[in-house]
Amino acid sequence: xxxxxxxxxxxxxxxxxxxxxxxxxxxxxxxxxxxxxxxxxxxxxxxxxxxxxxxxxxxxxxxxxxxxxxxxxxxxxxxxxxxxxxxxxxxxxxxxxxxxxxxxxxxxxxxxxxxxxxxxxxxxxxxxxxxx
Amino acid sequence: xxxxxxxxxxxxxxxxxxxxxxxxxxxxxxxxxxxxxxxxxxxxxxxxxxxxxxxxxxxxxxxxxxxxxxxxxxxxxxxxxxxxxxxxxxxxxxxxxxxxxxxxxxxxxxxxxxx
Numbered sequence: 001x002x003x004x005x006x007x008x009x010x011x012x013x014x015x016x017x018x019x020x021x022x023x024x025x026x027x028x029x030x031x032x033x034x035x036x037x038x039x040x041x042x043x044x045x046x047x048x049x050x051x052x053x054x055x056x057x058x059x060x061x062x063x064x065x066x067x068x069x070x071x072x073x074x075x076x077x078x079x080x081x082x083x084x085x086x087x088x089x090x091x092x093x094x095x096x097x098x099x100x101x102x103x104x105x106x107x108x109x110x111x112x113x114x115x116x117x118x119x120x121x122x123x124x125x126x127x128x129x130x131x132x
Numbered sequence: 133x134x135x136x137x138x139x140x141x142x143x144x145x146x147x148x149x150x151x152x153x154x155x156x157x158x159x160x161x162x163x164x165x166x167x168x169x170x171x172x173x174x175x176x177x178x179x180x181x182x183x184x185x186x187x188x189x190x191x192x193x194x195x196x197x198x199x200x201x202x203x204x205x206x207x208x209x210x211x212x213x214x215x216x217x218x219x220x221x222x223x224x225x226x227x228x229x230x231x232x233x234x235x236x237x238x239x240x241x242x243x244x245x246x247x
Contacts, residue, residue: 019138023145030149045159052164059171074174108164111171111197113178120175120193122200 047093047127051108054091055125058098059110062087074112076123095128104128165222169241172197172205173226185230187212198244208238217242 060073062083079098088096097103103126114121175197176182181189187210194205194214204217210230223240230237 016138019142023142026146026149041157048159049163052167056167072178074171075178109201111168111175111201113175118179120179120196120200 048106048108050091050093051096051106051125051127054087054093054096055108055110058084058087058125059112059123074110075118076112076114077116093127097124097126097128099124102126165241166224168201168203169222169224169239172203172241173224173239182228185210185228202244204240204242204244206240206242208240210237215244217244219243 059076061071063076063078063080065072065075065077084096084098088094095105100121100123102109102124105126105128107124107126109122109124112121112123113119114123176190176193179189179193181193190207190210190212191214194212197203197205198214203221204213204215206213206217208223217240220240220242223238225236225238227234228237229235
């Protein structure tokens with residue numbers, strides 16, 4: 001004699017297992033999403049911090065006027081491309097443009113005085129990569 | 133019955149999980165903002181605006197910086213303001229010589245969205 005109720009129990013179990021599988025799937029999926037999101041954000045923050053720190057170095061020492069061995073932060077006489085490239089090469093940032101005109105990609109600016117007349121200027125540091 | 137219970141559990145779990153997913157945070161600009169505030173102070177120093185605390189020169193240079201950056205610069209209690217900031221971004225306190233006496237000055241930097 002065939003036990004008809006046995007099949008019903010199996011079907012019910014199957015329907016109970018399905019949401020459980022969906023829960024596991026959703027947990028894995030959302031965890032992966034969160035990890036990916038955090039990783040992307042950390043990378044962007046790291047790039048931004050690098051740009052900020054290299055710009056800070058250039059504005060305080062790298063490009064500044066030096067008199068009797070003393071640096072004058074925020075006072076730049078000329079934009080020495082060699083010094084700029086050296087600083088950015090060391091940081092690992094690529095395609096960086098420094099100038100008084102805003103470039104492409106992620107840009108920050110610093111306020112400086114330029115030339116012997118100490119003219120107030122906005123100096124841009126742009127990575128040339130896609131905007132953060 | 134078990135199916136119904138499982139589906140309800142799934143719905144509850146999904147709702148909680150959606151609530152727990154963190155909103156993407158914005159970049160941390162705090163260090164950069166401090167650097168900008170110090171830049172502004174340094175530019176005033178370099179242009180000798182603190183020698184005798186010349187308010188006219190300070191106002192002129194503050195206006196020039198506002199023109200360049202859209203940032204409002206305000207010296208608290210010293211009657212120097214380039215524009216009224218809608219949102220206060222940062223403030224720094226430093227020493228300057230005012231009327232021959234050392235005085236701690238508070239400089240506020242804010243954003244004016246209209247500029």
